Amino acid sequence: MGNNIIVIDDDVGTALFFKICLEDEGYQVNIYNDPNSLLEEFEPGIYDLLITDIRMPRINGFELASRVRIMDSKIKICLATAFEEYYQSIIKSYSDLSFNCIIRKPINKDNFLEIVESRLNESK
Template sequence: MGNNILIVDDDVGTALFFKICLEDVGHQVTIFNDPGSLLEEFEPGVYDLLITDIRMPRINGFELASRIRIMDSKIRICLATAFEEYYQSIIKSYSDLSFNCIIRKPINKDSFLEIVENRLKQPK
């Protein structure tokens, strides 16, 4: 049985790509295209992993991850970005969070699954 994975990306195509890749290998996947909706509906203890885009309107991925981490201290987190400079400039503001999982877009299916599986093997 796979893990329960949460994907948050305002780009519907990217979110669906991630979902299909993960479901193909047996994970259960829930997608949110609006981080605000996720914050309203999030239930602690349900998800093994959060994969969130960094650059989204209103709430960026760092802020979202910070808020989710407060609600669920055990959830693993991966950040996805196509903007390396953006990531480097903002990560200093969120040094309290341990983001040791970065998904650089665009990414192919095999690389994506390898990153996710490695993160799922790490302690919560």
């Protein structure tokens, strides 16, 4: 089972909340608040899952996920958003990234962990 997760959210509090929830469950978690830093430091083959906020300055979550997927074709991706309806149309245009994993904000811890676990257990 995959244990290494990378979380990016430009809101420091949200990123820390994700990290604490996941580490309580035994996952190894690295957090970033700046998409450019993540892209500069990202190493393929280390992480099993990327959890990315969609709305971030400069690089949105879709763009970030696309770039990470190019660097690491095996990484699984979950998008976190408070505006799911608005993004459903955009998600369709990124169908090659298999964004079948949406984490709704505000976060419900149990729900969030269930989504993460099921995404990590998927074969693709």
